[in-house]
Amino acid sequence: MTPSETVLSALAAQAIELPSWAFGNSGTRFKVFGQPGTARTPYEKVADAATVHRYTGLAPRVSLHVPWDRVDDYAALSAHAADEGVAIGAVNSNLFQDDDYRLGSLTHPDPLVRRKAIAHHAECVEVMRATGSTDLKLWLPDGTNYAGQDDIRARQDRLAESLSEIYALLDPHMRLLLEYKFFEPYFYATDVPDWGTSLLHCLALGDRAHVVLDTGHHAPNTNIEFIVVQLLRAGRLGAFDFNSRNYADDDLIVGAADPFQLFRIMNEIVGNGALTGAGVNFMLDQCHNIEPKIQGQIRSVLNVQEATARALLVDRAALRRAQTAGDVLGAHQVLVDAYATDVRPLLAEFREARGLAADPFAAYRASGHDQHLAATRVGGEQASWGA
Amino acid sequence: MTPSETVLSALAAQAIELPSWAFGNSGTRFKVFGQPGTARTPYEKVADAATVHRYTGLAPRVSLHVPWDRVDDYAALSAHAADEGVAIGAVNSNLFQDDDYRLGSLTHPDPLVRRKAIAHHAECVEVMRATGSTDLKLWLPDGTNYAGQDDIRARQDRLAESLSEIYALLDPHMRLLLEYKFFEPYFYATDVPDWGTSLLHCLALGDRAHVVLDTGHHAPNTNIEFIVVQLLRAGRLGAFDFNSRNYADDDLIVGAADPFQLFRIMNEIVGNGALTGAGVNFMLDQCHNIEPKIQGQIRSVLNVQEATARALLVDRAALRRAQTAGDVLGAHQVLVDAYATDVRPLLAEFREARGLAADPFAAYRASGHDQHLAATRVGGEQASWGA
């Protein structure tokens, strides 16, 4: 393949998984602003995800969330997805919405609460079997608000035990993906606050436990691409939750806050051969509190695609030469040259060759689909982040 | 007065204002955990605030929030407060819960939305007149999520205009208190993100506009006591919103995360003669997501009292001598010595002399009042942060 063919072939293989909850209402603790046309059921959420894929060709899967996406017949949901042209991806468990989880779920001092939280994953595994999903994704919101509130060490021990029970529920082809988060919804000590903690638990569990890196879940100033490399080196980068942030876990559109960071992340993915075939599930996890949701998801996957295209354009031979020569600015400039490239023409051509609009974002906005949904999705209750 | 009499007299004059919303439900964007016995009406919230005052002697006022504390008859609410032994303090407006405020309130591009947001303050001023409140407190949640979403400069200009209209609504004895916040509920550019912005608007408004310093509303690593000094020096420190934080605007119990910081803040207050008579309204603004609410408020005012007692014990003559001599560690040690003092015996004696329990927190916990409320406040809907 010519270099350009390599780029196009890599782009053609790229897949980004969408979260069903991006299509329901979401907001801050202060306010959830409803939007007309917002999906009301798991079926409508899947349909919206499929719309994103139809316009972009980038989003062939949609993650479910239990209980938010509970339906009577998961096979029917799965078939609906297939009809729409997408597949069910990871199944996400929920450990933060039950009243029993006020002081923790898998780490709770009370074994009955832990048992309940573990049992919830049995349901998730059933959903996985019914939908063909292979990734059980687990974000542990557990933590404490005050020093002394609970024993940090004991909580780790309980967590290890709970996780091993959940791991045992998996079928042999299934993976457990464990997400870490610096803080929130608790504000003193988070039980899985960093990649080190998540990785230690994954190593203890076994080969099919992998770490989820959510780009919004780090301390200020953290170098995220370094963590990407560490997890790839350890063979345990299971998935990304893409989004972007300026302050905390802001859940903004990926690439909107710091596009150079997204480029650097994708550069490590490409440079370490992990764009495809390395077991990394590239997922979005975002809110669209004030912007239209389908537009927001389209913009997001396009941002990841643009960053990827730039990363694919890095002249790796020149980069290595400059690095080996200790040419600090020369090596940096090789990266920057790729980043400065306007990849929109290349991508427009690539898309049109695949029967897509040259600018899917503009095309969707011009399509009237948002207006159509607002006019037709009348009555019922809009799906929400919390329901 | 002996030094000890000075301390006791200062403690006797100390007053901390409680927020009515601390007694309703609150939570994170992920979950609001209800608690039995939580207040259901403004009347019950005022009663709970009065309970805190009854146990501590520290909390003679309660702030209202409009519309959360809307009642038909504010004079009746005021009389109820007086019956319970407390008074109505500041009135807080709400600029974040109306659907129209999705893109801003006082800064909104649409003049009709700005007009609505301004008009809301006319209602607040009516509540102030009816309740005898003199402080209109205004937290501006406005901001944007994405670069380019709106014009930063134009928003400042609109804000200045809106504020001047609100300021004109005030009676001559009333003050406008303008709070700043680093971020949230928007995550790119906040319209009043720092003390400098708030102060500039206050200076433009007039003598009765003052800055509110919320201890949880700063960038990481910010030296808050420095800002206290700056605002005192400018004569514009109108109020504190006390709480504590480890990460973002965590709204934990004041003094729980960093008691030395609270001490340093109170040390500047005491050292600059601002504990009483300087126009500083010491208020709490906290959530109690997982802990009992009345207990949480009692613990909070006691923490402020303990920090104040320590600050009052600083040997200011020795401090000045060491500072003048350039004795770095000697001067630091004068502060640390006061901080290391166990003020609990002094405060126990002080409280008992005033007819209070030596340990109000323990006394309240032993009183059975939480259980009584849980048993009697049955039915109805618990008041919530958002309602």
Add this chain to the structure above:
Amino acid sequence: MTPSETVLSALAAQAIELPSWAFGNSGTRFKVFGQPGTARTPYEKVADAATVHRYTGLAPRVSLHVPWDRVDDYAALSAHAADEGVAIGAVNSNLFQDDDYRLGSLTHPDPLVRRKAIAHHAECVEVMRATGSTDLKLWLPDGTNYAGQDDIRARQDRLAESLSEIYALLDPHMRLLLEYKFFEPYFYATDVPDWGTSLLHCLALGDRAHVVLDTGHHAPNTNIEFIVVQLLRAGRLGAFDFNSRNYADDDLIVGAADPFQLFRIMNEIVGNGALTGAGVNFMLDQCHNIEPKIQGQIRSVLNVQEATARALLVDRAALRRAQTAGDVLGAHQVLVDAYATDVRPLLAEFREARGLAADPFAAYRASGHDQHLAATRVGGEQASWGA
């Protein structure tokens, strides 16, 4: 003018001032790595600055630092600069290198030390007169390391007094530029830590006192373009010190860490009409600890130029339309579209039309000038950040 002519005309007017100290050795507290060919005298530093200008056409002035750039005959230095094609810009005072300043300079408890620090500025003003400089730039490193070490309020009062004496030294056409910095070289309370403090002092001084915004001098997560707007709105943005950072005051090449941030800053400059004629002095303040210094400065001014070009390409009418319509993603996309533009071809053409190399960075690297300097600047002592 056509839109394109407007862009080119704005670019032609752009000027960035270089710091003389960028051409001497610099480093961290751990190590200063020397580089062959580094300038040894103020004359050589000016020559290096002129080299940057020769290649880029962007850097017609060089800032001096007293005492680092002390010479016997400033008129001769000025003439040397003119011969090389550049002019002397701002004069920077130094308040951190004298042993007397261990506990402060303009804020020191001892009036004799303050007097000495004030007097140092009289020398700076003499240098300004001799070189035709109009900007006296003052970074106050003063601060304390321990709570209690000195009185925060008293230090502000002393600072105000010292500054007013310095301001009085200025000729009527001269400006005082006051820089703020979040922390370092002291680590508890910095005496001018934020834009609010700097602005308050400038307002107290008079019309010719302006704030310096160093892009590396903020708390984590601070929105710098917001501050740019605030200072422009107050008419007090005197200068930038450009550099970039990932952690603290890293002093990396401007635009290297977050090019989108640099673009957003320049977008506010352009959008608020402050690129030229608004009294904003665009200066670099950077270290080049491990990279070649002249190359580092060339890369830096080119980065500012590229960010400016992108900002000039923003479709402001479309931006305003989308903002007014409340089209969150549409407005954001207008900015992003300009940012995504590859401005290198435009700038190459622009440069060639002005007789410059299309790629000044590559041209300089290919010129052998670094090697020439290394071969000819033999003996003597390399100028250092600290000397």
Add this chain to the structure above:
Amino acid sequence: MTPSETVLSALAAQAIELPSWAFGNSGTRFKVFGQPGTARTPYEKVADAATVHRYTGLAPRVSLHVPWDRVDDYAALSAHAADEGVAIGAVNSNLFQDDDYRLGSLTHPDPLVRRKAIAHHAECVEVMRATGSTDLKLWLPDGTNYAGQDDIRARQDRLAESLSEIYALLDPHMRLLLEYKFFEPYFYATDVPDWGTSLLHCLALGDRAHVVLDTGHHAPNTNIEFIVVQLLRAGRLGAFDFNSRNYADDDLIVGAADPFQLFRIMNEIVGNGALTGAGVNFMLDQCHNIEPKIQGQIRSVLNVQEATARALLVDRAALRRAQTAGDVLGAHQVLVDAYATDVRPLLAEFREARGLAADPFAAYRASGHDQHLAATRVGGEQASWGA
């Protein structure tokens, strides 16, 4: 033993190791302020460390730094230490001061530079053998300043290889202690930036490789006691480098910035049985840029002792009861009650019983020893952080 005897016995067993470099000059990149009486040789540094021990009874060991503490006869230095009443502790290597290390040491692209850096540790091991030291402490300053400057993954691989060669140099009773640091002296990607990275390398090396936790080496807002627990749980907490910080790696006196944090750390140490016998070496690593150095070290070890005493006073049975009962505020209060205790009387008694001054800090300041050193240590060159 009675509870009180347990406390006293634990205090009697406590040992804190002092860094030799705390007794030489130190400063920031802006200025090193010399102090009269500062040690000029390794012998004088050891003598100063012994003075700290003589006054406090807490500091029986002193860490060496190679090459800063190079002497001709290490046995003589060791004997000198013994004469003074202290022993040689850890030996620290230096990977940041050689010109060859501009782009890295153990991670450098050039194998010759790596070889040199590895060989330096052979010298350190010789010093260990000669002085009886068992801990080789290694802080890796390596990192990059610009994205693309070097390959992050390749640097990890080279580091792993270099460390394994160093590990192989150790005698069977020796340990390798690997420190991590968030950033500085490089500002884009640090090669060992967090506990996760350090731990992964230690796990790969073998049982005698342990992590060093420097309390100043974390991202803003990081919960350090959580990391303490994680490393204890993994059996790999080899040592502390104690100091305190408000912003970056400020290297202030431990406990000066946030005494409650120091208490929480010591509380986890005590609660997890790691105060003695668990292989944790409690060391200081601080600068005293503006305060007297021996006083600074005395204050530091006393701060650690006071925090430890408070941690020993925690009512662990009550704590566990409250935690098990889910009593959030009750459990927190158990900690806070211990923290609020004024341990100075207890410690004064404890010290006097051991023949020490009740207040070693005051006693030292009154002793005239600083003045004596200033008068007698005349001529020669003061030892410096960098020499």
